[in-house]
Amino acid sequence: MSASYRVAVRALCDFTAREGDLDHRFTPAPSAQEGIRGHTLVTSRRGADYIAELPLSGTFEGLTVTGRADGFDPAANRLEEVKTHRGSLERMADNQRALHWAQVKVYGALLCKERGLAHITLSLVYLEIASGKETLLNQEASATELQAFFTAQCQRFFAWAEQEADHRQYRDSCLQTLGFPHGAFRPGQRELAEDVYKATSTGRCLLVQAPTGIGKTVATLFPMLSAMPRQQLDRIAFLTMKTPGRRLALDALATLGASQGEEAQPLRVLELVARDKACEYPDRACHGESCPLAAGFYDRLPAARQAAVAQAWLDRDALREVALGHDVCPYYLGQELARWTDVVVGDVNHWFDSHALLHGLAQANDWRTGVLVDEAHNLVERARGMYSAELDQQRLNRVRRAAPPALARPLNRLARQWQALFKDTISKDTSLKDAGREAVGEAGKPDYRLLTTLPDKLVAAAQQVGASVTDHLGEHPEDASLELQELLFEALAFCRLAERFGEHSLCDLTRYGRGRAVLGLRNLIPADFLAPRFNAAHSVVLFSATLTPGHYYRDLLGLPEKTVWREVASPFAARQLEVRIRRDISTRFRDRDASIEPIVATMAQQYQRRPGHYLAFFSSFAYLAAALARFREAHPDVPVFSQTRGMPEAEREAFLARFTPGGKGIGFAVLGGAFAEGIDLPGNRLIGAFIATLGLPPFNDFNEALKARLGARFGQGDDYTYRIPGMIKVVQAAGRVIRSPEDEGVVVLMDDRFAQANVRALLPSWWAVETFSQ
Template sequence: MSGDSAAPGYRVAVRALCEFTARRGDLDHRFTPAPSAREGIEGHARVAARRGEGYEAELPLAGCREGLVISGRADGFDPAANRLEEIKTHRGNLARMADNQRALHWAQVEVYGALLCAERGLSRLTLALVYLDIASGRETLLTRDASAAELEAALVRHCRDFLAWAEQQAAHRQRRDAALAELAFPHAGFRPGQRQLAEDAYRAAATGRCLLVEAPTGIGKTLGTLYPMLAAMPRQGLDRLAFLTMKTPGRRLALDALASLGAAEGQARLPLRVLELVARDKACEHPDRACHGEACPLAEGFYDRLPAARQAAVARGWLDRAALREVALDHRVCPYYLGQELARWCDVLVGDVNHYFDASALIHGLARADGTRLGVLVDEAHNLVERARGMYSAELDQRRLNRLRKAAPPTLSRPLGRLARRWQALLREVDDCDWQALDAVPWRLLGALQQTVSAVTDYLGEHPAGGDPALQEFLFEALAFTRLAEAFGEHSLCELRRPRRGRAVLALRNLVPADFLAPRFATAHSVVLFSATLSPPAYHRDLLGLPGGTVARRVAAPFAAEQLEVRLRTDISTRLRDREASLTPIVAELADQYRRRPGHYLAFFSSFAYLEAALARLREAWPAIPVRAQHRGMDESEREAFLAGFDPGGAGIAFAVLGGAFAEGIDLPGERLVGAFVATLGLPPFDPLNEALKSRLQARFGCGDDYAYRVPGMIKVVQAAGRVIRGPEDRGVVVLMDDRFARHENRSLLPDWWRMG
């Protein structure tokens, strides 16, 4: 969909048109590792470079048929040969490509052919599908001749097949925009600070800018950003809104806010299509079966049943995880892939940040392919730096490779053996130490890895139903590593770790996600990033790659200093060398505060070892004080039980790790939590990796110590302390224990409404 409401007719991209009208039969996701976006671009350029001098690459074409405006870019046209090409990159055996995928490719080149013949007055044309194997560089060329009349008739058929849907879409867009233009705030008034947040978010959408906004906990940030962005959609011609979260509870909050605006089922509904995007492993109904029609009943005939399922879904409108699953199973299609199909036709997408910022993100891919005008909201945005670093990092484990060699089929013994020898050669060439940064990616090992990727890909293509899961897992990791190796630069570090004898890990560790994220911000019309801890703004601007015109705002806290007693214990050192000596004064502080005001408290420590030592000391000295503790590897039910222990009217001290599951993103209002102790500055460990990070950030931004240590540490402290005051009626205490809290550079990163004693 295009946001240009003044243009005649309904606008649709060629790819979207063909995906809607040309696919039939089974869903088939047998193991077919696709080239990366970068490999695809380079492959297209390689093909174009092989063509003659007059070859026209990336040819823009458009036309209007049956009231539809169709547009796109054909991959290439050779005027001398009168040949129009659709170029597809692939890995391994081309014969395993599904029939419906090949049919889609032919449909695309046919549509481009009709548009080209009409534009240039051609009577005939040669259509070509060019399949480039990115490993070998070999082209497979499929051609057929077609008349302009034949191509025009095919284009008209596609348009007529799409027309009823397009008319429905246009009518929905009109209803949606009319309703959003009159959208009312769902409550009698805004909370303190919420109106300012909403106004800033609306201005960001109106001016097409990015907004970085620090807003305190308890003012209703989710609704305070969703409401103005929805109100801006008709005025700014926005096609779609993405609400992105760091954790599952954030999705629930967004859906609750949308329900309060009238978007949910069971009420006088706002005409808004809302889709919750769920990870594949969470949505799969048959995780024990392969993803193709011969193995899974929800993949068999998927595209034949998709039109009815799609129609039922958009008629329903509210498609959270449960509703989407219900529609999918009613029509016997896969819930996950139905959701992927519906993302193009829904107005609000609620999902994890990976759906937009990851290398192969669905929402970003749709925005680029369709030219969508997209608004993006990022909740708990202080986490995006670390999350993005993880998205653009990869590693190879020598021990896993050795295990794989023992169990691998004989046909893979040679490439896996070659890779193992390259591992050994690398280890002989470098220093024998626990950790070191390499000057560059070891290219000989990378070459062996690429050959192994090709061999494993071919093997799994020939054995789609019998592939070893460990082999597939290795291949995914190897593909991620090779793709990141091709993009290796100053934003990343190549590290070699030897945690124990006989095991080595080679990692590409992203340090500065800005280089990968900047194109994501450029694609969106407007992005609003919000959190209670986004100070200083320069840290997030630099590390996330925000555009130059990004606006930073801070919403004043609606809380009074009297609501929160903040005490500093600067006579205590929590440094590693002082841990044992710190336990007695820390435990005394916990016990004294608890005796003065019994109630629920959280006590945060820098590690499980430190936590366990303090817990044991408190139990020994004050056995009457109720205590419990977070432990390593808690599953979801254990985390829920831990939070349920903060019952109104109860009391006790709960021990937790700073930066863990209970240090942010949990809501314990009123008497459910009356205080928090933070026995650490939250600094990342002073290890070789963080020292290398510090050096790289100093060279690039001139803020090595702040960006590597101080800022991320203090963000964790403020997040943990922020669990105490959640609303205007809350009262509580926060005790910060470390002598470094006395330093101005650390205290300047604490909330300005705190009054410290």
């Protein structure tokens, strides 16, 4: 082997011991927390000399194998591999049992070698999580037998490991001489690239605000790839918020690869796609008896895997071609290849979600990972969604009507706790009770209320439903209807978050009518969940055109104390963008009707002054509709078109297609929607934007509770809840106008609050702003 290679015991055995079908039929399994508690329980039952989490390692011809054995009892000379499960052990797939035996045998070989043992007892300890019952499968083995097994596994893996070590060496050699793919840096690009290189080299997090149009994608990938060999990074993850961001990253990586000339490309690049978009047979169940791409998956995986890494470039289409060429599932081939590629391009959930694939692989394999997060201003809201959950009363009622009789008791108990919760909340609201509005508010609006405490009895009932349904399906998998599974997943997710409930979240109840209510756990401060994810990476670079003020993101995302904040100077001159504030208009809710006429007049005057294509942004569809109707009435000669609620993708594309070079017209859209960020209309396809709102979140009970919580934690309640999130949307929308150093345009901000000092401080520093009134 030309270079040393390290592999974890689990990864080695995954590679050598899996065979047969892919089978993702629902089988009840313990959660990660239950698995940890199960291992702790087994350890507590052992003697005082029992060694838990025993680190072991060994080598085979340059291949280093490492891992932690679950437990070793020196007195009994017994090595244990602990696995938690639910239901009947007989239902465990044979290939899964084979994987477990392979793991304990490899650990046994390493232990005998390390301690000079001649023989050892190997034990698979299966702990049934509900009953706490242990099933021990023992096997006596000599050191000679185990060493032979270890050697056989390593030999099966050796050619792959040799290939991987050679690839790593070649990759790093090429990256040491990686050149910038363009003749020269754009203004601001070099500064951004230097900051990213320094952050990667020092193992820090970087929060960098860089203007649109300077080429942020290539300016972040290039320096991190350049630092990859010296910092011994195993993987780089380029994470995006939306699909177009993935395309930009892939294009930048292709450009960087092309700059290396005709030699073999040094990087393996993988695009991760959501399961529902990658599935070839959406009408089939995910197991060998139903889906032809699941049958024999692990038998055909080695050839597919080899072909994929040989191809190296694995965007969605290329990965699908390889997968179908070997009759394997494209989605699960992609999941496998995440272990063997250098740069993974995918959604932010792959690192930051509670079940994140890349974070899990990095932890299991001790990777040094560089993480790039594009459009990072969206991460606060995305992460809040990742760590929030709901219980739906209506789903419970549907399940109760069709559930197996054995589940009637826990389901009925949960239903009673729903009724008790309603009774309790209504009794605490005298005005609501007296008004007789038991289910909905005035005018049929949903009845929304914040709960001061977590409803512990309902949570306990939900936990019991989760345990009961899981246990039942472990014994009766034929009862696993889609609705029952959805209720189970919902209950488990809710209860997992309830275990960590604290000041970072709140609980609310929304009633839509009799038998229709939703109990929510809403995350307010993602920092408490995300901080460990930042610490798990070697370096994280978060970049966007809108990351002001830096302390907002540091606080809410839980960035490390040594995080560096940078602002890349804009390459745009103030003369390129005319920014005007109409200071005598109020778009506050109470003033909406009165604001329509001056807003329409301002838009018409600007259009007549300089005809062309404009976007006009409003705070809601109702506000947009009122302004659009009045504009059409007053100025029928001006072409107008509008965003609509739930606009299908084809209609969104048609909306953008209206912005032709040299064309004229005004597109009406909602601030924070599909056309307020992430679209590119360069040149004279878009010459201006009207923004008739500060983008402030609505004033309601939830946001007021959020304001109080953020104020108590950070002393920035009003800014963190209302002003900063609103202005992020405004600046993003305005950023659609100037996309390159050659562009020129105008932004008209219509609200008197834009003229206030604390609001103007959140506008880009390079803007030259003038105010006017009529």
